Amino acid sequence: MTADMTANMRKINASQAVAESLFQEMERDERVVILGEDVGRCGGVFGSSRNLLDRFGPMRVRDTPISEMSFTGMGVGMAMAGLRPVVEIMFVDFIGVCLEQVYNAMAKIPYMSGGRVKMPMVIKTAGGNIGSAAQHSQCLWATFAHLPGMQVVAPSSARDHKGLMAAAIRSDNPVIFIEHKGLLLKQAKEFLNAGDVPAEAFVTPIGKADIVRQGGDITLVTLSASVEYAMEAAAQVAGEGIDVELIDLRSIVPLDVETVAQSAAKTGRLLVVDEDYLSFGLSAEIIVRVLERLGPSSLRQLRRHAVPDVPIPAALSLEEVLVPGPASIARVLREMAAAS
């Protein structure tokens, strides 16, 4: 993006984009409530619920005790009672405390009730690696995606943070909304995948991937902060004649296989980059879904680049070699290009 283009962009970071979306949706629909630790008085530990308490008061913006299991279940009850709760679990790493309510109640009640109960509930949480060690660094989107009944969204651009949050809140389905700690404090104009964040409310539909960069050599699929890393890597290798098509999935349930398969059919080479753990996760799922569409021998190269099944260490010297970043993505792209 040129200086010209960014000059007129709003000065807003991703967490403000989320807060703005929450604000507008709460204005729009009085059934929307938000609850969680530190969402009120301090406006969220990353600021993504700032200004809400003052405007909507403590009954709609509820600072909770550290009782995730119960306030997640409370969200389920609120949704059944007709509200549209947004429940914040501060870090996705803590989800193990309350996953029962997430997958056995929130995600299953619509089905168990034979469609008689709707579950318009959002779980808003933050993931990603920013040097915070094993218990504060996970992504875990595949953990949710393996369990049926919930949509799983992880935005990349500042704009999508706003539009996808609006979509999540307006959806009658339960949505897991995973923010990335490394993106939240970034200004809209600093994103490589930049784009203005409209001031008015708008919705980015859940389930449609975004082709962030067009290219003919390698299809690179990812989401969340890795979109930024991948853009950087793609720009690097472009100079070396490697033309990457980069797809931001935006959500992994639903998974826009169509878009990925079309691109892979064109390039013949598929790379999935994932900040979540490698095994039993997103990378294998995408590869197999594409092969199921295109045929078992349809692609020349299949490659995945993710956290290699190891807890995240505290030391940055170790984290760096485990978590995909611009340099490691570029390396993989070069290897793929060299191989055929």
Added chain:
Amino acid sequence: MTADMTANMRKINASQAVAESLFQEMERDERVVILGEDVGRCGGVFGSSRNLLDRFGPMRVRDTPISEMSFTGMGVGMAMAGLRPVVEIMFVDFIGVCLEQVYNAMAKIPYMSGGRVKMPMVIKTAGGNIGSAAQHSQCLWATFAHLPGMQVVAPSSARDHKGLMAAAIRSDNPVIFIEHKGLLLKQAKEFLNAGDVPAEAFVTPIGKADIVRQGGDITLVTLSASVEYAMEAAAQVAGEGIDVELIDLRSIVPLDVETVAQSAAKTGRLLVVDEDYLSFGLSAEIIVRVLERLGPSSLRQLRRHAVPDVPIPAALSLEEVLVPGPASIARVLREMAAAS
């Protein structure tokens, strides 16, 4: 197995095999303790801890209150204090209540401590579909397997129930041991994958798959109760000239890709059958690992057959069409054979 061969077999069911293994390991090593709901006075709701309370007393066989989060964490503390706890979570569906202690503590402490702390702990739990609806029917092995630091075992034969439990207890690593509710009350001799259960203690190593049936046409990979269903299906289609090689994985972490890849290289056709949910699970992982070994275009057919991302309904008329069983597996095998 012929009548002759089964005549001399011990009369023992899978849950007794587990209980016997626990008994012998507790005799062998006084550091082994078992705790969980109903493990003591009633010997486990499926009988897989019978006779232990009488022999070892309440301090080593502890009936707990319904406080899974805390008694799982108590297991972690016990292991750190030098004991070798076996913690029972009655149904795997309840793991959401205590997953935090499982993946953030049990599974990560060895790594987080830089190898200074060992975690010889077993989580023993029951999974599988036997007509018990959405909250009592899951397998969830992929949920554990996605999270690093724990081994994930799911035995099929009565013999393996005993040998793998012994291996789990003797391991210095945390092990998730998932029994299948549909197998526990089955007599050793009723298993299609039959085999005597030795009376003395023995260990079946974790991490080595078992080629249950040799064949040249299709490689079928699965584990737990689906091994039985697959044997039945393989026998059915054998009469039609389809020769299935059936692999019982026994564990999915570690995953014996070697054995699967060798077989798939031979047959060119790979089918993964999984009673867990389809997406972001075992089936895609195996397929991709095999392709990573053999090359992207190495196989003629790739197929997965699993629960299609839907909560398990109560009505059997619905469950039957969602959960892989002998008939549906045979159908898929026929389709694969017909396709090339």
Added chain:
Amino acid sequence: MKLNEINLFRTMVRLRAFDEACIEGVPTFEIHGELHTSIGQEAIGAAMAQSLTLHDAVVSTHRNHYHALAKGVPPRALMAEIFEKETGLCRGRGGHMHPFDPEHNFSATGIVGASLPVALGYAYNFKLKGLPYIAVGICGDGATNHGTFHECLNMAAAWGLPLVCLVENNQYAISVRFSDVTATPGIAERAAAYGAFGRRVDGTDVEEVVKAFAEVARYTRKGGGPSLLEATCYRHRGHYEGDHDNYRERAEKQRMRAEMDPIARYRRMLVERGAAEDELDQIVAAAKGEMSAMLADIRKDAMPDPAGAMDHVFAEVV
């Protein structure tokens, strides 16, 4: 509070007849999974039925039939769900542990400890909207040792939410005796740790339970914040149908059946007060007849069509 004795008796008898009809589906394999009956706990259901309004919410447990009926869930739809028919409350998807009736603000869960949080959500909504309704979260004695008990009572009390926590203390969680795994003799005494209104009642004395439930409901409805009612009782059958139940002494069970059957107790009381045995017999016969006929009718209903097995996972097709 004026009690209609015959009505109370009839309510209990109908509850029991309902569960007895369900039990008929077990040996025939019409009902699989674990069927949990509440036989012996009728007085509690009857008491709830007296004090609740349509708009109040109830969130129950794996042992939920009586609570559903007390909340006004249509018995036929409930039984059809327990028999997993397409005509069931949840089109056969939920089954006996997961009945959901949004029209009556009733739901349940098969996960121990998961009822109170959901009830808290209803209570929050009532408070948010300033409505004079209460949410009743039901627990067994076993569930009171689960963390959610603590978390929910604390939140309800801190924020003054209209939550009634009703504990059916039948002394066992499957095979585990309450006294073996609990620090205090009972549960009502824990209310103090939350500044909540706590009360214990003999849950097999129907008139006492009616009064006690009415009292806690009134307290909470009037804005007093959460209340906790512990109703002591005994589970007369196995934890589920098919449970070997070898963890309780035969003598204990016999004694409890003699002393702690709320229907037999009330019958004796009514007869002492002059009720005609005949009339009571007729009530029993009518209830049995009603439930048998209902069962016979439900048996003719269709099972869910396999073609719809994937429906209802998501509300909208995206």
Added chain:
Amino acid sequence: MKLNEINLFRTMVRLRAFDEACIEGVPTFEIHGELHTSIGQEAIGAAMAQSLTLHDAVVSTHRNHYHALAKGVPPRALMAEIFEKETGLCRGRGGHMHPFDPEHNFSATGIVGASLPVALGYAYNFKLKGLPYIAVGICGDGATNHGTFHECLNMAAAWGLPLVCLVENNQYAISVRFSDVTATPGIAERAAAYGAFGRRVDGTDVEEVVKAFAEVARYTRKGGGPSLLEATCYRHRGHYEGDHDNYRERAEKQRMRAEMDPIARYRRMLVERGAAEDELDQIVAAAKGEMSAMLADIRKDAMPDPAGAMDHVFAEVV
């Protein structure tokens, strides 16, 4: 109980100097993630140090440095871990929220509510083996509203396990005021719900905390079952280094710093009792010097070798 005043003072001063040295790593990015200091809570650490033996166990929280030092964890190895060096207690894998020292039966967790269960496991082991040791599980005020608080105190009491639950009530869980989310005025009063021994103490009056901790530890060590000690205090710095901390009034913070600094309080007390200001100054200087030197030395240590990033996931190679 005879107190060595100078020792107590020195212990507190060394604790603070340790955390102050750690803070130096924040602006330099040597420490990233969230560093939680305990400045203002020194009296509690000092009190623990007085009553614990090598074999006792301590399981702490995200705010754990003082507890580790009180338990005898070597300061250099601890600080090196906080600076994520290969020479650290956990070879730089754990970092400041996850120090593990099996030799001293010390560990911690970054997950709120996760300390008590692990402590319970140690307590169980002591009881199983008939050993006269205690396990101390530490919580903040926020953690006492987590379900594990309830579950663990219940189990410990039901089974008579030697668990001391030490609550550092600094009145805030990040920005959330204890009184906004808690039903009772304090935490000690909850002990009754478990028949446990409960006690509240001013956690900034070091001599009082020493006595109170000794009392609960003795009670539990002698087989009395669990005890609960609530030590009231105030967090003088942000929740973590870098916290904007705009959720507390400046006036409140100033007042608290004046009134609730355990070191300043004790210093005044000792001076009143006749201690020489000089001597106290020297103690402070010595502690600062010690910790600065330690930090300078640790800064020379190597970071973990990336080649070993995958080591230690499993104990054995299978």
